[in-house]
Amino acid sequence: MAVSVDDAVSAGPVRDHTPPARRFGGRGRAVLEVALLTVLAVVMLFPVLWMVETSIKENRDVYAIPAKFFDFKVTVDHFKDVFVSSSGGRSGLSVSFLNSVVVAGVSTVLATVLGVPAAWAYSRFALKAKKDQLFFILSTRFMPPVVVVIPIFLMYRQVGLIDTQLGLILIYTAFNVPFTIWMMKGFVDEVPAEYEDAAMLDGYTRLQAFWKFTLPLLVPGIAATAVFALIFSWNEFVFAIFLTSSDDVRTAPPAIAGLIGGTTVDWGLVAASSVVFAVPVLVFAYLVRRHLVAGVTLGAVRR
Amino acid sequence: MGTVSVHGLCKSFGEVQALDGVTLDVPDGAFFVVLGPSGAGKTTTLRAIAGLEKLDAGSVHLDERDATGDTPAARDLAMVFQSYALYPRHTAYENIASPLRARRCSSSEVAAAVEQVSSLLHIERLLQRRPAQLSGGEMQRVALARALVRRPRAFLMDEPLTNLDLKLRVEMRTELTRIHRSLGGTFVYVTNDQVEALSMADQVAVLKEGKVQQVGTPTEVYERPANQWVAGFVGSPRISLLACHVEGDRLVGAEGWTLPRPRWTTVEDGRPLLLGVRAEDLSVEQRGNASLSGELYGLEPLGDRTVVDVRVGTKILKVKARPTVTGTPGERLLVTVDLDRAHLFDADTGLALSEAGR
Ligand SMILES: Nc1ncnc2c1ncn2[C@@H]1O[C@H](COP(=O)(O)OP(=O)(O)O)[C@@H](O)[C@H]1O
Ligand SMILES: [Mg+2]
Numbered sequence: 001m002a003v004s005v006d007d008a009v010s011a012g013p014v015r016d017h018t019p020p021a022r023r024f025g026g027r028g029r030a031v032l033e034v035a036l037l038t039v040l041a042v043v044m045l046f047p048v049l050w051m052v053e054t055s056i057k058e059n060r061d062v063y064a065i066p067a068k069f070f071d072f073k074v075t076v077d078h079f080k081d082v083f084v085s086s087s088g089g090r091s092g093l094s095v096s097f098l099n100s101v102v103v104a105g106v107s108t109v110l111a112t113v114l115g116v117p118a119a120w121a122y123s124r125f126a127l128k129a130k131k132d133q134l135f136f137i138l139s140t141r142f143m144p145p146v147v148v149v150i151p152i153f154l155m156y157r158q159v160g161l162i163d164t165q166l167g168l169i170l171i172y173t174a175f176n177v178p179f180t181i182w183m184m185k186g187f188v189d190e191v192p193a194e195y196e197d198a199a200m201l202d203g204y205t206r207l208q209a210f211w212k213f214t215l216p217l218l219v220p221g222i223a224a225t226a227v228f229a230l231i232f233s234w235n236e237f238v239f240a241i242f243l244t245s246s247d248d249v250r251t252a253p254p255a256i257a258g259l260i261g262g263t264t265v266d267w268g269l270v271a272a273s274s275v276v277f278a279v280p281v282l283v284f285a286y287l288v289r290r291h292l293v294a295g296v297t298l299g300a301v302r303r
Numbered sequence: 304m305g306t307v308s309v310h311g312l313c314k315s316f317g318e319v320q321a322l323d324g325v326t327l328d329v330p331d332g333a334f335f336v337v338l339g340p341s342g343a344g345k346t347t348t349l350r351a352i353a354g355l356e357k358l359d360a361g362s363v364h365l366d367e368r369d370a371t372g373d374t375p376a377a378r379d380l381a382m383v384f385q386s387y388a389l390y391p392r393h394t395a396y397e398n399i400a401s402p403l404r405a406r407r408c409s410s411s412e413v414a415a416a417v418e419q420v421s422s423l424l425h426i427e428r429l430l431q432r433r434p435a436q437l438s439g440g441e442m443q444r445v446a447l448a449r450a451l452v453r454r455p456r457a458f459l460m461d462e463p464l465t466n467l468d469l470k471l472r473v474e475m476r477t478e479l480t481r482i483h484r485s486l487g488g489t490f491v492y493v494t495n496d497q498v499e500a501l502s503m504a505d506q507v508a509v510l511k512e513g514k515v516q517q518v519g520t521p522t523e524v525y526e527r528p529a530n531q532w533v534a535g536f537v538g539s540p541r542i543s544l545l546a547c548h549v550e551g552d553r554l555v556g557a558e559g560w561t562l563p564r565p566r567w568t569t570v571e572d573g574r575p576l577l578l579g580v581r582a583e584d585l586s587v588e589q590r591g592n593a594s595l596s597g598e599l600y601g602l603e604p605l606g607d608r609t610v611v612d613v614r615v616g617t618k619i620l621k622v623k624a625r626p627t628v629t630g631t632p633g634e635r636l637l638v639t640v641d642l643d644r645a646h647l648f649d650a651d652t653g654l655a656l657s658e659a660g661r
Binding site: 126192194195197198199200201202203204205206208213216217 | 355384392
């Protein structure tokens with residue numbers, strides 16, 4: 001499939017000229033829609049529900065056959081096990097959660113700090129071969145991580161970044177900067193450049209004009225972009241499992257995956273740590289839900 | 304002091320040549336109007352003066368000093384943008400105060416200056432509102448106040464009245480002239496409205512497709528248009544243009560009419576010309592021997608006068624008449640031409656013929 005940058009760059013509103021469909025009667029269509037959505041919701045949500053249930057079941061009920069849906073004993077032991085090790089100190093999982101917070105947080109901050117000014121520059125200045133540059137930046141996201149992980153592993157080994165948090169932070173930043181530039185460029189394009197022109201005539205420098213007048217208008221866009229970047233780094237698995245090995249560097253996704261295997265699997269612990277892992281993403285997505293919609297439908301919505 | 308002069312400005316956006324050698328000299332304290340249709344390059348000219356546009360060629364001198372490479376802040380100018388460009392998160396007060404804050408004035412100075420300029424523009428009660436809570440006319444006043452709050456070298460105004468309704472526009476025209484007179488200062492004022500240009504300007508520069516067509520006082524531009532295009536753009540109703548040539552002491556029209564040759568011209572026989580006559584220099588009353596015969600095409604009553612459309616051959620002439628004039632379409636009538644006030648243009652170049660004889 002050919003990807004045209006022109007199509008991707010244009011921020012014009014998408015207009016749908018097809019008249020409203022009248023193929024089904026309004027009512028029959030609504031029923032069909034609800035039915036389909038219900039099926040989809042069940043398929044999507046059942047594993048989540050099962051995970052939450054398993055995380056609060058006693059071990060006996062976890063392994064019960066037939067499976068118990070409702071009449072099980074509720075316990076928080078699994079959640080305790082996530083954070084406290086059996087010998088009393090901090091558990092290995094809690095360390096990996098902390099690592100995830102550090103790696104995802106720092107890489108998101110870096111990507112934002114680098115990507116937002118770059119997006120502003122791409123939006124405001126006439127550059128040589130701007131479209132080609134933007135396409136090149138985007139193209140770094142075309143390859144799935146698993147394709148590039150071996151070369152990166154070899155390079156990291158040369159420079160001693162294997163099994164370090166810095167290594168993970170750098171690679172996540174590298175993946176998030178292109179995304180940040182593309183998403184933020186859309187938001188910057190929406191802010192009239194004339195505010196900055198007016199500010200410069202008022203007596204501010206170009207950077208002051210950006211900082212004082214444009215940046216505050218970009219905050220919602222930055223929040224939405226940062227949440228996307230945060231979710232990417234938080235969820236990332238392939239780089240994490242290839243590039244880190246020791247328990248005190250490892251992030252949560254490979255650590256949780258590591259719980260499965262061996263002779264017995266403590267499914268209660270797996271479920272509880274998965275719940276703990278999912279909560280921050282849910283909270284963030286909830287906090288910026290309005291901007292997420294704006295971000296996802298970027299360019300299609302005009303004020 | 305506050306002179307602005309630009310020399311040979313060139314700027315192209317891709318294929319579009321927005322400015323093609325624009326040269327202007329704005330004297331200190333002038334109300335200088337740049338007049339031209341939409342797309343003529345007026346905004347680009349102002350942005351070039353302000354330092355917001357990187358030029359392909361040309362120079363900008365402010366107070367006789369080369370400022371071509373200076374940043375906008377260093378040029379010490381104020382600008383009213385066509386879109387007003389009021390900061391959306393700031394109140395009107397903060398918008399107006401912005402140029403002073405950027406230049407680190409004390410807050411008592413700021414308060415005094417904002418108070419003064421807002422009473423000048425009658426916007427005291429709007430100061431705590433944000434741009435979204437202002438009407439178009441109010442935003443325009445706030446934008447003007449932001450420019451007038453300081454005493455810069457020159458004020459640049461980009462069609463500040465275009466987005467207002469007619470009544471407000473006429474009011475603001477007088478008010479801006481009053482402000483210019485009371486404040487002094489150099490105004491470079493851009494508009495596409497020839498009435499605005501004629502009524503407000505000390506000097507007008509007419510711009511078309513990035514080229515200056517004519518610079519002069521409003522009277523000069525109106526009475527002695529440098530070319531056919533300026534004659535057509537300035538003045539309402541539009542000047543009537545008729546193809547013709549000179550034969551001896553007669554002016555022979557392509558539509559078959561003849562008129563006496565205007566005394567002031569010495570043009571050679573046979574050269575293709577355009578005769579340009581303004582509506583007020585045509586009359587449907589019998590007033591002399593220079594007349595064209597045509598038929599009544601339509602009447603346009605405007606209250607204080609009526610514009611009579613007269614068809615001569617395939618051309619429609621706009622004739623100014625008294626409001627009491629009547630007639631039925633198709634009716635034959637004679638149009639008297641005041642040849643002493645008519646214009647002749649070279650049909651090929653469009654340039655006005657020398658009027659040295661007048
Ligand atoms: N930033 C720009 N990018 C591309 N073309 C532009 C830009 N600014 C102006 N132009 C073009 O330059 C010409 C002159 O524009 P402008 O100075 O805005 O005209 P005016 O203000 O007289 O209406 C127009 O044809 C316009 O389309
Ligand atoms: Mg303009």
